Amino acid sequence: MNKVVTRFALVFALLITASSCSVLRPELQAPRLALMSVAMTSADIFNQQFLIRVNIENPNDRELPITGLDYKVFLEGDSFAKGTLKRPFTVPANGETDFDMTIRTNFVSGIGRLLSRLNGRTQVNYTVEGKLLTDIRFLKKIPFNETGSVNLDVMK
DSSP: OHHHHHHHHHHHHHHHHHHHHHHHSOOOOOOEEEEEEEEEEEEOSSEEEEEEEEEEEOOSSSOEEEEEEEEEEEETTEEEEEEEEOOOEEEOTTOEEEEEEEEEEEGGGTHHHHHHHHTTOOEEEEEEEEEEEEEETTEEEEEEEEEEEEEBOOOO
16 A cells, blocks of 8 residues: 555656646747848858848747857758857847848858859748747747748849
8 A cells, every 4th residue: 555655646746846847937939030131241262151130029028038049041942051149139028139140151052053043033032940049947949940031132
């Protein structure tokens, strides 16, 4: 009989612990990210540098303290860039903010394919995916996956 009571108490304690962890984890809607512009800032035959302006919208009633992000950018379905941004910023509750990312690519990585597929168009379909890194207890990473179209500002 003691074994049954001990097992019941252990299972009950585990259930209480598991449910308290879910109570402590904040319930947040994923923020929405959109590429606002992609502009080539420098280029040579081997490397290109782009400035990407990103808008992030917070649908939650609490501010989001972002410590950085891991990202992958796809343009016209091809992998364009990936990396990590290690610059903290805060997105206000029920608000939005813009930030810039500087990325570097090389001709082999897809810019040549992209230019050949555009046929003079300046509007490009994109997918941006990754994880927002936060300073929120029990919610250190928030995944995102957004699609849209963006204008290529300056193709020098």
